């Protein structure tokens with residue numbers, strides 16, 4: 001394989017076609033770190049407005065570290081994978097407390113920060129600090145699998161090291177940041193998952209999949225297990241024009257996000273009655289028979305959710321002292337001030353419509 005030719009042709013191609021993205025206009029390690037965290041599992045087009053709002057509100061590590069986590073969640077709302085926001089915030093705190101307020105350029109130190117794994121570390125170190133670390137994400141794996149006709153499945157963690165070895169060998173050590181971005185750009189714009197645009201590719205002369213007519217067969221994948229669907233019942237308790245919202249714990253599923261009292265009830269025979277009992281059990285309130293408003297579906301990272309939302313008119317009782325750690329009675333027009341999780345968001349229009357009709 002002509003490694004020098006691959007590097008040169010990739011770099012030249014990138015200089016010609018690169019997209020002008022906001023995080024490519026800076027060498028600030030903090031801004032690059034934020035962009036890479038947001039870009040994990042999320043499309044560029046979606047990330048741009050979030051990135052711009054985030055940098056405007058939290059322009060540097062110090063401001064982010066001093067911010068309330070709820071404010072960070074609020075700005076992250078809709079981007080999903082909220083643990084990324086929590087880790088970013090916690091890491092900013094560590095940088096201020098232990099690292100003199102500067103994003104570390106030492107790989108060992110950087111990797112100690114929460115949420116920074118191989119990929120983010122390599123991206124920040126190469127793009128912001130010109131250090132020779134190769135990034136390997138889904139785009140990179142797909143391109144490498146095709147160019148080098150690699151049989152290793154791209155979605156099987158034990159195979160990751162093989163892709164890393166090839167990416168390390170391929171890395172342009174003179175311009176590692178540009179090289180990494182170019183390889184990811186190639187995967188995003190040309191060597192796409194379906195119908196790659198091979199005639200526009202700078203590597204047509206090298207690509208083994210193209211030469212052997214095997215492009216549709218690569219990359220290889222192992223069949224993933226389908227995530228099961230959970231059924232949740234949620235009760236929007238209405239008291240004197242306000243709705244009861246509770247906040248999920250700071251660790252675990254959908255950590256720190258707000259929702260209506262809810263519980264998993266796979267196979268519930270009478271969800272309305274179960275909803276009233278759940279509200280009593282969880283928050284200690286009595287309500288009139290719940291009225292079904294809507295059932296929504298939402299796909300989270302590790303599971304799919306079907307959630308039935310009920311309107312529960314308050315009839316008596318106070319929120320139990322040993323109930324939720326955080327709760328609030330919120331006016332319907334103020335619901336969008338809280339960071340809500342995706343299923344709650346989807347159910348809101350039906351709730352607001354029902355309240356308008358009362």
Ligand code: SF4
Pocket residue numbers: 143146147190191192196197198201202203204207208209210215
């Ligand atoms: S020639 Fe086609 S399959 Fe090969 S790397 Fe380029 S776009 Fe991908």
